[in-house]
Amino acid sequence: MDATHGSREHHDGECRDDGDGLAFVPGPIGPDGLRQIDAYWRAANYLSVGQIYLMANPLLREPLKPEHVKPRLLGHWGTTPGLNFIYAHLNRVIRERDLDMIAVWGPGHGAPGLVANAYLEGTYAETYPDVAHDLDGMARLFRQFSFPGGIPSHASPELPGSIHEGGELGYSLAHAFGAALDNPGLTVACVVGDGEAETGPLAAAWHGNKFLDPRSDGTVLPILHLNGYKIANPTVLARIPREELRSLLVGYGYEPTFVEGDEPAIMHQAMAAALDAAFDAITEIRIRARRGEAGRPRWPLVVLRSPKGWTGPGSVDGKPVEGTWRSHQVPVAAVRENPEHRAILERWMRSYRPEELFTPDGSLVPDLAALPPRGPRRLSANPHANAHRGAPLRLPELRRLAVTVPERGRTKAEATRALGVYLRDVLTLNAEARNFRIMGPDETASNRLDAVFEVTSRAWQEEILPEDDHLGRDGRVMEVLSEHLCEGWLEGYVLTGRHGLFATYEAFAHVIDSMVNQHAKWLKSARDLPWRRPVPSLNILLSSHVWRQDHNGFSHQDPGFIDFVANKRGDTARIYLPPDANCLLCVMDHCLRTYDRINVVVAGKQPALQWLDMDAAARHCAAGVGIWDWASNEGEAEPDVVMACAGDVPTQETLAAVDWLRRYVPELKVRVVNVVDLMTLPARETHPHGLDDPTFDSLFTRDRPVMFAYHGYPWLIHRMTYKRTNHGNFHVHGFIEEGTTTTPFDMCVLNRLDRYHLAQAALRAVPGLGARGEHAEEALRDALAAHRVHVCRAGDDLPEVKDWSWPDRHGDEHPDRRRIEADIMQCDTAGAEEPRPARTADDRACNA
Structure with missing residues (x-):
C-alpha cells in the first residue's frame, strides 16, 4: 500500500482558506466534515490542556489568575494531541461503517486526551454524573485530574472504555490481540507509542498477527504513533530512515500506510484516507477468509508521524517546545508564579477558540455533539471494554x-x-x-x-x-x-x-x-x-x-x-x-x-x-489446610511435634520423614498438617483466607515445635505467620539456593528439605528422647552418608528413596543399617585419589 503524506505536495488541488484559518484540501472528508472534525479535535485538545493546568475558570470567562491554576502541575501533554487526533478519526470510521470497536492506548500518559474524549462522547457524565456537561462539570473534570481524591494521570480503570493500564509501557499490542481472539465482529484499534515500541514485550507483540484467524477472531489495527521523543531522548523508530521502518513493519507481516506532517487540514484528509484504505483491506481479508482461501493475510497498519506536543506552545523562555522533548510533560511549568508563563498558557488555550466549541453553559455545541457514535458504539462505552460476557464457562464433573x-x-x-x-x-x-x-x-x-x-x-x-x-x-x-x-x-x-x-x-x-x-x-x-x-x-x-x-x-x-x-x-x-x-x-x-x-x-x-481420593481432596481444598489424621499418631493427646508441609515434593518428603520417625521413635507423637491454600497462613486481617487465631492454634498448637516443609523460600512462611502465637517455634525448610543438575532427592538433600533432615530437625526440637533419640540421629546421619555415596557413584537416587511409599501399617522392623554401613565402607576404598573438598556442607562427599 502506498504511503500517504500529510504535506501539500502529496495532494492534488490547491489549498484555500475557508475563512476560519483551516485550509481545505480535497480528500475523503468534505469541507463541512473537515471543519467539524478539526473543531472536535480542538475541543479535545482544549479539555486536555485544562485538565493538566486548571482548577477553576474552565472556559476562561475572565483573565487567567494564579488561583485558577493547580499548585502542582502533573500530566503529559506531548503524546496527547496525537491521541486526540486518532480518536476523532476512529469516531468517523465507527460512525460511517457502524464498527464494533474498542481502543487500546499504549501511551498511557495521554490520559488527559482519553478522559477528554470520554467526556465529549457523554460517557463520562453518564458514569460520573457530577462531571456533567456544564461549567461546574467541566471545572470538576479539570480539577480531578492528577489531583488528591481525583483520578490518575494514566488510562486507568476509572476511564470508561479502557482495558489497558498505561502506567507501564510495552503491553498494549499483546492486550489488543488477546481482546480480539474469539471476537469475530470486534475491531481493536491499538495505538503504539514510539517510546513503548522500544520495549521487548512490544517488539514480540507484533507477531500476534501470526496467530489471528480472520474467520473466527476479531481485527487488530495497530496505529504506530511517531512523535519523535521519549522523556528527553529521540525514539529509535522515529529516527531510522523511513524505508527502513517500512521494511521492518513489512517484515513483521503488515501493510503499512504512513500519515506524516503537521498541517491540520492535510493531516485530517491523509488520516481519513489511510483509515478508509485500512478498513477496505480488512473487509477484503474477511471476504477471502470466508471463501476458505489459505494463507496468512497481510493486515493493515497505520503509521502516524506528528509533532510531539502538536498545537502547543512553539517556544517557552526562548527554547523550542513543540516538536521537541520539552513538550513531553508540562510544557509551561511556572504558571502560578510567572506572569509570562501564565500568559503563554492563556494564549495557548484561547488558540483553540473555545467560544466556538462550547455553549455559554459549558456544553458542547450541537453540531459537534452529534459527531461521536451513539450508545455502545462509542469507544468509551463499548461493552467489550467492560468484561462483556456471552455464554458462561462450562466445567466438567x-x-x-x-x-x-x-x-x-x-x-x-x-x-x-x-x-x-x-x-x-x-x-x-x-x-x-x-x-x-x-x-x-x-x-x-x-x-x-x-x-x-x-x-x-x-x-x-x-x-x-x-x-x-x-x-x-x-x-x-x-x-x-x-x-x-x-x-x-x-x-x-x-x-x-x-x-x-x-x-x-x-x-x-x-x-x-x-x-x-x-x-x-x-x-x-x-x-x-x-x-x-x-x-x-x-x-x-x-x-x-x-x-x-x-x-x-x-x-x-x-x-x-x-x-x-x-x-x-x-x-x-x-x-x-x-x-x-x-x-x-x-x-x-x-x-x-x-x-x-x-x-x-x-x-x-x-x-x-497420591494421597487423597476425590472426596477427601474436595474437602481438603475447600478448607485450604487441615490435619491428616491418617498420617498422624497423636491420638487424643497433644502432639510432641507438628510436621507441616505445603507443596507436592515437600508433602512427600514430610510423610517419608513421619514414616521414618514412627519406625525409629514410635513413642514420638506426630501431627501432620498439610497446607494447600498458602493464604490461610497469614492473619485474617491481612488476607480474607487467613485463619482466625483459635483455628490456627488448633492446627499448629500454641507451644509445640513445627517443622514446616515448604515449596519455596523459607522466609515467606515466617513472614506470613509472624503474628501467630506459636511463630517462634516454626522451623521452615525450603529452597535455599543450593543444587544444580542433580537427582530429585539430592536437590532436597542439598536444601535440607529431604526426609532425613526433616526427621533430624524434629528429633532435635523435642527434648527428653534420650538414648533412643541419639540412636535415631545416628541412623539419620548414616542414611545421609549412604545417599551421598550412592548418588555420586550411581548417578541416581537410592532404591529405598525412589521406591518408598506410605506403609499400610507401622511398627515394622528398622531399615537394614548393615547395607548403609557397607556402602560407606565401599566408598572409603573405591579409589586412590585424594578426596576433593565439598562445595557446601551437604554437598556430595564421595570421591569415586
Whole structure:
C-alpha cells in the first residue's frame, strides 16, 4: 500500500482558506466534515490542556489568575494531541461503517486526551454524573485530574472504555490481540507509542498477527504513533530512515500506510484516507477468509508521524517546545508564579477558540455533539471494554475425572497429566462458545497437558508441514516463546470477559512480574468502581518446578514468583500448592470459577505418590489446610511435634520423614498438617483466607515445635505467620539456593528439605528422647552418608528413596543399617585419589 503524506505536495488541488484559518484540501472528508472534525479535535485538545493546568475558570470567562491554576502541575501533554487526533478519526470510521470497536492506548500518559474524549462522547457524565456537561462539570473534570481524591494521570480503570493500564509501557499490542481472539465482529484499534515500541514485550507483540484467524477472531489495527521523543531522548523508530521502518513493519507481516506532517487540514484528509484504505483491506481479508482461501493475510497498519506536543506552545523562555522533548510533560511549568508563563498558557488555550466549541453553559455545541457514535458504539462505552460476557464457562464433573487412589501414598500419577484431561474437557464443553484458551510458551506437552491436543491444536496461521505437531488455524492453544506475549494475550482475553489459563515453567514466571503487578493494581482499582463488571481471573499454572529440574540447572531453580504474588493485596492474590493430582483438579476447578483474582497454582508434572481420593481432596481444598489424621499418631493427646508441609515434593518428603520417625521413635507423637491454600497462613486481617487465631492454634498448637516443609523460600512462611502465637517455634525448610543438575532427592538433600533432615530437625526440637533419640540421629546421619555415596557413584537416587511409599501399617522392623554401613565402607576404598573438598556442607562427599 502506498504511503500517504500529510504535506501539500502529496495532494492534488490547491489549498484555500475557508475563512476560519483551516485550509481545505480535497480528500475523503468534505469541507463541512473537515471543519467539524478539526473543531472536535480542538475541543479535545482544549479539555486536555485544562485538565493538566486548571482548577477553576474552565472556559476562561475572565483573565487567567494564579488561583485558577493547580499548585502542582502533573500530566503529559506531548503524546496527547496525537491521541486526540486518532480518536476523532476512529469516531468517523465507527460512525460511517457502524464498527464494533474498542481502543487500546499504549501511551498511557495521554490520559488527559482519553478522559477528554470520554467526556465529549457523554460517557463520562453518564458514569460520573457530577462531571456533567456544564461549567461546574467541566471545572470538576479539570480539577480531578492528577489531583488528591481525583483520578490518575494514566488510562486507568476509572476511564470508561479502557482495558489497558498505561502506567507501564510495552503491553498494549499483546492486550489488543488477546481482546480480539474469539471476537469475530470486534475491531481493536491499538495505538503504539514510539517510546513503548522500544520495549521487548512490544517488539514480540507484533507477531500476534501470526496467530489471528480472520474467520473466527476479531481485527487488530495497530496505529504506530511517531512523535519523535521519549522523556528527553529521540525514539529509535522515529529516527531510522523511513524505508527502513517500512521494511521492518513489512517484515513483521503488515501493510503499512504512513500519515506524516503537521498541517491540520492535510493531516485530517491523509488520516481519513489511510483509515478508509485500512478498513477496505480488512473487509477484503474477511471476504477471502470466508471463501476458505489459505494463507496468512497481510493486515493493515497505520503509521502516524506528528509533532510531539502538536498545537502547543512553539517556544517557552526562548527554547523550542513543540516538536521537541520539552513538550513531553508540562510544557509551561511556572504558571502560578510567572506572569509570562501564565500568559503563554492563556494564549495557548484561547488558540483553540473555545467560544466556538462550547455553549455559554459549558456544553458542547450541537453540531459537534452529534459527531461521536451513539450508545455502545462509542469507544468509551463499548461493552467489550467492560468484561462483556456471552455464554458462561462450562466445567466438567470432577468425580468423573478423578485419579483413583486405592491406598494412600501407594499409587503414583502425574498431576498435570490429570489436569490435561480436565482441560481437554473444558475445551470440549466450551467449543461452541469459544470462551476458553490456554496460553503459554512451547511447553504445553512438556508440562503434561497434552491431552488437550485430542480436541484442539496449537493456533498457527503460517505454513504447516507434514511433520508438524498439532498445528491448526483454529487452535485453542496459544504457544510462543515470550512469556510477556502469552500473559498479555491472556490479560486482554479475560479483561474482555473470557476465561483462560497461562502455564509456564516456574523459574521463568519472573519474566511477567511487572505485568502481573499492573494487572493486580487494575483489579484493585476496578473493584472500587461499581460500574465495572467483574472479570474472569488471571489463572497461572507453574510447573516444571524447582524440585524437579533433572536436565536443567541452577538457572531453572527459582520458586520466588510465589513471594512476589504474596505481596499483592489480599482481595486479589491467591496461591495454591496442591499435594497431589486430585487436589490439583479441585484447585483448578475452583480457580476457573472465580473472578477478579490472580490465582497462582504450583504443581509438578513428574510421577508422584497420591494421597487423597476425590472426596477427601474436595474437602481438603475447600478448607485450604487441615490435619491428616491418617498420617498422624497423636491420638487424643497433644502432639510432641507438628510436621507441616505445603507443596507436592515437600508433602512427600514430610510423610517419608513421619514414616521414618514412627519406625525409629514410635513413642514420638506426630501431627501432620498439610497446607494447600498458602493464604490461610497469614492473619485474617491481612488476607480474607487467613485463619482466625483459635483455628490456627488448633492446627499448629500454641507451644509445640513445627517443622514446616515448604515449596519455596523459607522466609515467606515466617513472614506470613509472624503474628501467630506459636511463630517462634516454626522451623521452615525450603529452597535455599543450593543444587544444580542433580537427582530429585539430592536437590532436597542439598536444601535440607529431604526426609532425613526433616526427621533430624524434629528429633532435635523435642527434648527428653534420650538414648533412643541419639540412636535415631545416628541412623539419620548414616542414611545421609549412604545417599551421598550412592548418588555420586550411581548417578541416581537410592532404591529405598525412589521406591518408598506410605506403609499400610507401622511398627515394622528398622531399615537394614548393615547395607548403609557397607556402602560407606565401599566408598572409603573405591579409589586412590585424594578426596576433593565439598562445595557446601551437604554437598556430595564421595570421591569415586
